[in-house]
Amino acid sequence: MNFNDYIRNIPDFPKEGILFKDITPLLKNNRAFKAAIDALIEIYKDEEIDYIVGIEARGFIIGTPMAYALNKGFIPVRKPGKLPYDKYTASYDLEYGSSELEIHSDAFSKGDKILLVDDLLATGGTTKASVDLIEKLGGEIVGIAFLLELKDLNGRDMIEGYDIFTLLQH
Amino acid sequence: MNFNDYIRNIPDFPKEGILFKDITPLLKNNRAFKAAIDALIEIYKDEEIDYIVGIEARGFIIGTPMAYALNKGFIPVRKPGKLPYDKYTASYDLEYGSSELEIHSDAFSKGDKILLVDDLLATGGTTKASVDLIEKLGGEIVGIAFLLELKDLNGRDMIEGYDIFTLLQH
Numbered sequence: 001m002n003f004n005d006y007i008r009n010i011p012d013f014p015k016e017g018i019l020f021k022d023i024t025p026l027l028k029n030n031r032a033f034k035a036a037i038d039a040l041i042e043i044y045k046d047e048e049i050d051y052i053v054g055i056e057a058r059g060f061i062i063g064t065p066m067a068y069a070l071n072k073g074f075i076p077v078r079k080p081g082k083l084p085y086d087k088y089t090a091s092y093d094l095e096y097g098s099s100e101l102e103i104h105s106d107a108f109s110k111g112d113k114i115l116l117v118d119d120l121l122a123t124g125g126t127t128k129a130s131v132d133l134i135e136k137l138g139g140e141i142v143g144i145a146f147l148l149e150l151k152d153l154n155g156r157d158m159i160e161g162y163d164i165f166t167l168l169q170h
Numbered sequence: 171m172n173f174n175d176y177i178r179n180i181p182d183f184p185k186e187g188i189l190f191k192d193i194t195p196l197l198k199n200n201r202a203f204k205a206a207i208d209a210l211i212e213i214y215k216d217e218e219i220d221y222i223v224g225i226e227a228r229g230f231i232i233g234t235p236m237a238y239a240l241n242k243g244f245i246p247v248r249k250p251g252k253l254p255y256d257k258y259t260a261s262y263d264l265e266y267g268s269s270e271l272e273i274h275s276d277a278f279s280k281g282d283k284i285l286l287v288d289d290l291l292a293t294g295g296t297t298k299a300s301v302d303l304i305e306k307l308g309g310e311i312v313g314i315a316f317l318l319e320l321k322d323l324n325g326r327d328m329i330e331g332y333d334i335f336t337l338l339q340h
Contacts, residue, residue: 010254020254024274027234028221028243037238051198060230061246064197065238068207073198074231082227084180084190104194 003168006032007148021148021170023119027061036167037065040117040145043165044070047142050112051075055101055130056082062147063117072115075107077130090132092125101126103133110138121149121166124158131159173338176202177318191318191340193289197231206337207235210287210315213335214240217312220282221245225271225300226252232317233287242285245277247300260302262295271296273303280308291319291336294328301329 006026013020026032040062053075054063060076067074079101080089086105091098108114114134118127127144134141141162149155149166156164176196183190196202210232219242224233226248237244249271250259256275261268278284284304288297297314304311311332319325319336326334 008255013254014251022254024246024253024255024277027237028245028277030237030241030243033244034238034241057227057230057248057252060227061234061244064231065235067197067200068204068235068238071200071204073200074203075198076194076231078227081184083194084183084192085178085194107194107198 001032001035003032003036004170007168007170021120021150023058023147026147036147037062037069039167040147040165041066041069043145044115044143047115048113049115049142051108051139052115052117053077053103053107053130053134053139055116055118055126058119059117062119062145066115066117066145075103075114077101077103077133088133088136090129090136092129094125101129101133103130103137105137107137108139112139113142114139115142116144117146118144119147121146121155121164122153124153124155127155128158131162171202171205173202173206174340177338177340191290191320193228193317196317206317207232207239209337210317210335211236211239213315214285214313217285218283219285219312221278221309222285222287223247223273223277223300223304223309225286225288225296228289229287232289232315236285236287236315245273245284247271247273247303258303258306260299260306262299264295271299271303273300273307275307277307278309282309283312284309285312286314287316289317291316291325291334292323294323294325297325298328301332 008022178192180190
């Protein structure tokens with residue numbers, strides 16, 4: 001299956017000059033969606049993993065079926081103000097200004113093995129903030145998985161030294 | 171398995187007087203998470219369904235593993251400004267003011283059979299807005315599934331006449 005047939009290019013979204021990669025056609029196609037999740041879990045099925053951490057919101061779409069299929073617990077990294085319990089916060093830079101991500105302080109225990117999941121590796125900013133949150137809790141990151149990597153943005157530079165897998169590269 | 175052991179009550183979140191139901195302990199426990207998704211798909215496994223529609227963001231957490239396990243396509247209903255292609259918008263009331271949800275105008279075809287999924291049935295406002303979006307596209311709603319229902323808020327009154335299933339009732 002050529003997954004790229006199900007990624008739609010949207011010019012000038014969210015603003016002029018950006019070519020947005022729309023994954024909704026892939027999610028909509030039951031065979032493409034299942035095959036993409038199955039290809040991702042194939043990489044990690046023999047890995048020792050305690051929890052899958054997914055980044056809001058599209059990381060939930062990739063991370064929760066992986067957690068279900070691999071029979072692992074799922075832990076959300078969320079946008080500010082969404083998590084109700086004690087939490088840690090990490091900042092990341094945007095083109096103008098910055099934003100934050102949060103994780104519950106009791107999300108997992110020190111030494112737990114974590115697979116971090118998101119849909120897209122772009123500049124790597126949100127991934128790096130999530131890595132920082134996981135390591136603040138003492139988690140051991142055994143891998144970072146993405147559906148799609150935008151190679152020209154060099155997001156891997158932000159998360160050097162980690163075991164990274166991307167199903168598609170654009 | 172008593173799923174209620176994995177729902178955490180957080181008083182005064184997001185504001186004073188609200189008792190927030192935190193589902194993160196259920197997501198974190200691999201057995202509880204899998205059993206909850208399996209209990210939901212058991213209800214719909216013999217139903218004729220074309221697509222599962224999940225409401226951002228926690229509806230993604232419940233809806234995408236259901237889509238994966240039932241081998242259906244997944245369609246997101248998202249918060250404003252997130253969907254990149256042509257879309258429809260529906261408003262819903264908040265305690266003060268209102269907010270909006272969006273769906274791609276080509277999300278599915280007229281007559282397609284839709285299972286709508288979210289984590290929580292509270293006042294029913296976001297559910298009703300999502301029902302409106304699905305019906306604007308000509309979708310036939312074959313069921314609406316929730317992990318948890320807050321009975322005192324009478325959310326069912328907002329979506330009368332639909333086939334509703336809630337795994338847990340508080």
